[in-house]
Amino acid sequence: MSKELVEALNALEKEKGVKKEVVIEALEAALVSAYKRNYGQSHNVEVQFDKVAGDIHVFAVKEVVEEVFDSQLEISLEDAVKINRAYEIGDQIKFEVTPQNFGRIAAQTAKQVIMQRVREAERSIIYDEYIQYEKEIVTGEVERIDHRYVYVNLGKVEAVLSHQDQIPGEEYHPHDRIKVYIYQVENSAKGPQVFVSRSHPDLLKRLFEQEIPEVFDGTVEIVSIAREAGDRAKVAVRSTKDGVDPVGTCVGPRGERVQAIVNELKGENMDIVEWQSDPAEFIGNALKPADVVEVIFDQQNERICTVVVPDDQLSLAIGKRGQNARLAAKLTGYKIDIKSESEYHELVDQATDSTVPSSKNN
Structure with a gap:
């Protein structure tokens, strides 16, 4: 088992890029837990792994004290100096307590740790690959569909396309090849999670x-x-x-x-x-195909404006269900109130009448 473990660690480092020292550190920590769990011990223990021979040793660590209150954790100075006259109060002494049958437990634990590290390494490789494609378009194949997601195969990972990221009315079938926008890559406990969209504005930009x-x-x-x-x-x-x-x-x-x-x-x-750098011109362009007569900005808030259009183009400027005006507002970043010419002149006349002082008969 000893030589096989060393060979496995060397292969893991060479093939998966997982450093041997990292696995050994994790293995030693896991073996400490395994020892305490299997032997019902609460000792302060350490496990040391021989990187060359592959041997595993368990040590109980005790602190040198003047008076012993817990024999599992402490050793008296009197007993310590019998082992080595150089020991002083506060020193740590290691006593080997490796059980005879610990090799079997060690082998099982080592297998679990190595498998876990392999999974983590594979997840890390996939994450590192797909994080490079975040904010980019990729082509994938629809793999399956359920009530929550459309699952898109991107090669080494299965991306998820949620309902809000789908184009309304678009149907997806297994084996369909579609272009999707990767807007988020997460390195979760379950492995890399890739979230894609067909409705994101940046998909349009990349196209x-x-x-x-x-x-x-x-x-x-x-x-x-x-x-x-x-x-x-x-x-x-x-x-x-x-x-x-x-x-x-x-x-x-x-x-x-x-x-x-x-x-x-x-x-x-x-x-x-x-x-256009001129906001009025830009807003006029944004409301096309409707013509714009005038753009008047609110004096109290420069991000609010009234747009005057010809009477016969009011419905065109607003659009079906207000879509044209809504998209123009999103595009420009302005709150837009659209008025026809006759409506606007009527409002101006009313405002003018209200400010003219009424005449009094003498």
């Missing part, structure tokens, strides 16, 4: 980087994204180089570039708008 070289190399920058997965998204872009049309670059010839992204997201509508 733009994959399909549009100018986005990937930074010529066109994605400033912000507002997304209601499976239905509609707005993407604000700007050019970092003169002469480059950011919106046209993303749309591509005959809309081919953006269509590839729409197809990947099962028909999700895509509005690509140009970011």
Whole structure:
């Protein structure tokens, strides 16, 4: 058993990268517990493992004291100096107490410790590999589905796709190959846990980087994204180089570039708008396809504004179930109140009338 254990430790270090010293330290601690559990002892004990021969020795450790109160933990100075005249009060003396049949227990314990360390090493390797892909897109295969998750096989690990991370209305079947965004990797007690999404806004960003070289190399920058997965998204872009049309670059010839992204997201509508440093212009762009007549900012809170649109475009600006206005607000970071021209002028007239002093008859 001794030589086999040493060989196992050497192989573990070579193949799994687990240092022998780390395993030996864990093994010695486990053997202390095993000794106390199997022999009903409460001694202060140590276990020493011979790294060369593989022999295991158990020692009871006793402190040298003037007067002994617990013989399992203490030894009198008088008895200590009989062993070695150099001993003094406070010294620790080790007495070997290795049981004759301790080898069998040691072998079982060593097997358990080594198996545990192998599992931990494998988990660590997988975690180290997938943490590199956090915040990135990967392609996986749908493995199985239950009431909580869609389980996606990424190769060495099974990722989970929760309901809130799925695109509403999208169906998943075993063996489907899908692109997912890894938004979190955890090194839990059960092993690496990889959480993926199809609805995350950054999935859209990574798809733009994959399909549009100018986005990937930074010529066109994605400033912000507002997304209601499976239905509609707005993407604000700007050019970092003169002469480059950011919106046209993303749309591509005959809309081919953006269509590839729409197809990947099962028909999700895509509005690509140009970011502007002028907030009024940016808000106007964000509300497209509606035209904007004027943007008036609240004097008390600069993040709140009223947007005036032509009467015949009010419903277009607000959008179905308020979606266009809601996405524009998310995209720009402004709270937007949309008014038609006639409604806005009526409010202005009412405010003007209320401030004009009434005339009195003499």
